Amino acid sequence: MQAARTFNIHHAADLQGPMQSPSRPVLYTHTLCPYAQRVFLTLLYKAVPFELVQVDLSDKPSWYRAVNPRGLVPAVVHQGEACAESLDLCRWIDGAFNTDAPLTPAAPAARKQMDTLLSSTSIIVSAGLDIVAGSTAYQWGIGRQPSSAQVQRFEQQCSQLRSALQQHGGPYLCGHSRRCSLKLCVNTVGLLQADVALLPFFERFRLALQLFQDYDLAGVQGGAVTQWMDHLHKQPWCQTAAPDEEKLAEAFRQHKSLDFFDYVTYDAFKVHPHLLGDVSS
Numbered sequence: 584m585q586a587a588r589t590f591n592i593h594h595a596a597d598l599q600g601p602m603q604s605p606s607r608p609v610l611y612t613h614t615l616c617p618y619a620q621r622v623f624l625t626l627l628y629k630a631v632p633f634e635l636v637q638v639d640l641s642d643k644p645s646w647y648r649a650v651n652p653r654g655l656v657p658a659v660v661h662q663g664e665a666c667a668e669s670l671d672l673c674r675w676i677d678g679a680f681n682t683d684a685p686l687t688p689a690a691p692a693a694r695k696q697m698d699t700l701l702s703s704t705s706i707i708v709s710a711g712l713d714i715v716a717g718s719t720a721y722q723w724g725i726g727r728q729p730s731s732a733q734v735q736r737f738e739q740q741c742s743q744l745r746s747a748l749q750q751h752g753g754p755y756l757c758g759h760s761r762r763c764s765l766k767l768c769v770n771t772v773g774l775l776q777a778d779v780a781l782l783p784f785f786e787r788f789r790l791a792l793q794l795f796q797d798y799d800l801a802g803v804q805g806g807a808v809t810q811w812m813d814h815l816h817k818q819p820w821c822q823t824a825a826p827d828e829e830k831l832a833e834a835f836r837q838h839k840s841l842d843f844f845d846y847v848t849y850d851a852f853k854v855h856p857h858l859l860g861d862v863s864s
């Protein structure tokens with residue numbers, strides 16, 4: 584089951600300039616980019632109607648610099664304002680749209696814990712990129728034979744995720760749905776920005792490590808990380824945003840890199856065939 588379709592798909596190559604959309608935000612993306620997937624997930628979870636513009640990152644139209652002068656995806660334009668940087672975008676979208684589905688906990692303690700985890704995101708991601716690169720010298724490359732230091736560093740970061748899951752009992756990184764002790768209120772702390780920020784990267788790490796290093800993430804930290812991922816993958820918004828695993832594996836085997844689509848024209852819908860069909864069925 585996937586999320587109800589709340590977006591239309593466009594290709595940047597078919598447009599003469601930035602997309603005009605008076606009422607709906609426009610997400611400029613490449614659906615294989617894990618940073619952009621964070622924003623895609625946020626919009627889907629919050630059921631925000633939007634326009635999705637797929638940009639060929641190896642052949643960007645010249646007008647794209649007017650949207651994001653750095654030329655990167657994701658970027659979102661809404662009512663004349665353009666924003667970039669995935670974590671900033673997730674925070675902004677969370678505050679600006681459908682506040683009935685918050686990705687930020689109301690309780691100060693949970694919020695602090697989530698912010699701490701979010702501030703470690705780049706260290707966690709870089710440890711993942713490093714183990715996946717293994718013996719190659721290239722950071723987004725996929726290699727074999729990681730050093731014991733690479734493995735240790737990655738597993739240390741996984742233990743941070745396990746602690747976050749254990750502290751609240753999961754299944755999300757900073758909490759779960761529960762009734763307060765007097766059963767007078769339901770305190771829902773579900774999916775949060777921290778889950779959204781990390782899931783796209785762990786999807787790629789898990790697959791690349793399994794394919795190239797025979798390294799099973801399920802064996803790390805008592806399976807805590809893969810249990811978290813498996814729970815998220817049952818949710819409709821995750822199913823819509825996630826790449827088809829077999830097709831992504833084929834692309835990884837062919838290109839031996841996590842960001843090959845930055846350098847070669849690659850039809851991202853090959854790994855997201857479901858986006859071209861009726862996503863609500």
Ligand SMILES: N[C@@H](CCC(=O)N[C@@H](CS)C(=O)NCC(=O)O)C(=O)O
Pocket residue numbers: 615616617618619640654655656657667668669670842845
């Ligand atoms: N820090 C940025 C990173 C975004 C990023 O690196 N995007 C890559 C694709 S995964 C990109 O746009 N690459 C195109 C290029 O480097 O020209 C964010 O979090 O949004």
